[in-house]
Amino acid sequence: MKFYKRTETRKINIGGVIIGGGAPVAIQSMTNTNSRDWKATVRQIKQLEETGCEIVRISLPDMGSACNLGKIKKNIKIPLVADVHFDYRIALEAIKQGADKLRINPGNIGSKDKISILAKEAKKAHIPIRIGVNAGSLKKVHNFSDNFLRAKVLSSAAMEHVKILEKHSFQDIVVSLKASNIDITVKAYKIFASKRNYPLHLGITEAGSIFSGTIKSAAGLGIILYDGIGDTIRISLTANPVEEVKTAYSLLQSMELRNSGIEIVSCPTCSRCEVDLIKIVAEVEKKTSAIKNLKRLPKPVKVALMGCIINGPGEAKDADFGIAGGKNTGILFKNGRLIGNVNVDKWVEKIISMIKDYCR
Structure with missing residues (x-):
């Protein structure tokens, strides 16, 4: 018997994996291979699949890597998320290549017009968009010394871009609000969860090595999960991403949210x-x-x-x-x-x- 009640959120389909709506907290990781080398990326994703990873994200630093996404997707079994920064045209190419979800960062993706274009194309393709807010990429966060005010900036940045998507009747939205500071991260998720029911992707960004990063992630994410918040999770470690999946299962099992066997x-x-x-x-x-x-x-x-x-x-x-x-x-x-x-x-x-x- 779980010792807390999970917050009810909207159900989102990511390439056949359901998050939100009471579904089990899904476990994600991210490749650290060069995504221009699609064969090496596929090999790592297969290792992640064997470990139990349910959704995998790859970064697309340029158009060449985006054009490889289709080859990667054909050779793996789990949903593939395209992580795009700075150039919205790379995200458009990822949609064409068959990405199961987009992750964009409001801190660097560009103007509202570009977000609008992505919303239109993602809606046509029936794929969700994750608004991934990161404290490190938002200059306004650093204007405050108070953690609550920093958390409000994170939540406001996410909400601004959520509202752009909503204006286009786009509601297949996932939100993350990450910082390397536990207090800021916890407060940001709580603020946003009180305003919208979109599923939340949890993580403590730049958490650190396999040892210190595991401790920091467990401390921060445990607080958030205990409050019933969170629909999918990534443990960010400076390590082989396989270790992220193992750690995530262990954390979720300790909180009676998943069964790692x-x-x-x-x-x-x-x-x-x-x-x-x-x-x-x-x-x-x-x-x-x-x-x-x-x-x-x-x-x-x-x-x-x-x-x-x-x-x-x-x-x-x-x-x-x-x-x-x-x-x-x-x-x-x-x-x-x-x-x-x-x-x-x-x-x-x-x-x-x-x-x-x-x-x-």
């Missing part, structure tokens, strides 16, 4: 621990990532790997099954009942076997 409960270890639990948990995580049908389970399988038998079974009593350590051994329990002993060198093998049995 397995939840591992493990203790931080202490002097009572007489097994190499850190290594065991890492091995189990690595092996479970290769089990393809985990995400199709109706609910996640909860597995406990505990360092000692004093508190292990009790602390993990809600787990479907698990092992609590002793000296070179462990007690095996299932649904809170002890069912046997397992030598430490068989822990990983036994747990993986039980997970596969659970999936059948």
Whole structure:
């Protein structure tokens, strides 16, 4: 049972993936290959697909990269979003090439007339537009030191361009309001969510490395999601984009918004621990990532790997099954009942076997 109620938003179709309207929070990522190299871009997107990415975005820095979009789309399975800055003509080419959604930035895309042209062509093609506001590209944001005022500027910039689209009876709109500052980002999303019911794409921009970026994103996005706001998410990391997808699933599962197939409960270890639990948990995580049908389970399988038998079974009593350590051994329990002993060198093998049995 989720511990909060999600905000009701308009339903939008992105190449067959529904966001908003109560649909599960969709997981996105963005390629970091050179989009002029369409084969390399396709290879990376296929890796993202295998990890569970549901929508992928590619940047189109010039017309040449935009002309490659059709080739890329033909070779992938998930919806493709064209990210365009500065030149609206690149966005028009992306529409011709079959993009499933456009992402434009009000801070640099140009005049209202250009937005109007994009709205007209996107409507003909039946594709949504994301108004992606970024604090770094809006000069007005930096005129204020107060975070609430900065957040209001972000929301106002998004609203200005939303209203342009609405004047053309265009309502297949997604909005994002990103900053690298958590407080500004949270406030901006709350302000906009109180004014319109368009689905919101969440993210903390320029979050950082795989370590610091994961922490910062979880802290900021967790606040927003807890308030019931958010329909699709990207964890922005300076890392392989595959890590963004893994992190997003983990965050959403921890908030009971998505099922990534397995939840591992493990203790931080202490002097009572007489097994190499850190290594065991890492091995189990690595092996479970290769089990393809985990995400199709109706609910996640909860597995406990505990360092000692004093508190292990009790602390993990809600787990479907698990092992609590002793000296070179462990007690095996299932649904809170002890069912046997397992030598430490068989822990990983036994747990993986039980997970596969659970999936059948």
